[in-house]
Amino acid sequence: MQNSQKILSALESGPTSFSNLKNRTGLANGVLQYHINNSEKISKNNGAVMLSKECDTCEIKSLCKDHCIRSELNKERKRDVLTLKHENFSQAEIAEKLGISRPTVNYHIRDLEDKGLLTHKGVQKKVLEVL
Numbered sequence: 001m002q003n004s005q006k007i008l009s010a011l012e013s014g015p016t017s018f019s020n021l022k023n024r025t026g027l028a029n030g031v032l033q034y035h036i037n038n039s040e041k042i043s044k045n046n047g048a049v050m051l052s053k054e055c056d057t058c059e060i061k062s063l064c065k066d067h068c069i070r071s072e073l074n075k076e077r078k079r080d081v082l083t084l085k086h087e088n089f090s091q092a093e094i095a096e097k098l099g100i101s102r103p104t105v106n107y108h109i110r111d112l113e114d115k116g117l118l119t120h121k122g123v124q125k126k127v128l129e130v131l
Contacts, residue, residue: 003027004035007042008051015050015071047071072115081108082117 010024036042048071060069084094095102112118
């Protein structure tokens with residue numbers, strides 16, 4: 001499979017980070033960067049690599065500030081913490097359910113808050129619609 005096809009295949013599941021794309025494709029930094037920069041089908045936006053035009057049609061685009069929210073939701077751990085937090089589980093309960101430490105849960109919750117996905121009122125409604 002050609003390098004560009006590997007990249008396109010890896011991006012079919014949605015936006016992702018450069019490092020995640022690198023791990024999925026097994027390509028070196030330079031090779032991956034070359035194909036991203038020289039492809040009309042691939043774009044890099046707010047720290048996420050995605051298929052071109054995907055950002056234009058994203059239903060939660062308004063939540064994106066300096067990063068792509070969709071790529072955050074593609075991270076399984078973040079999605080799990082967000083889902084359990086929405087179900088009103090405490091940090092201790094989330095840690096136990098996911099088999100991670102409470103400080104790790106706290107880190108993810110703070111990160112989700114910093115990115116606007118989680119507020120003191122709960123999970124953003126638009127985010128819930130795409131979970």
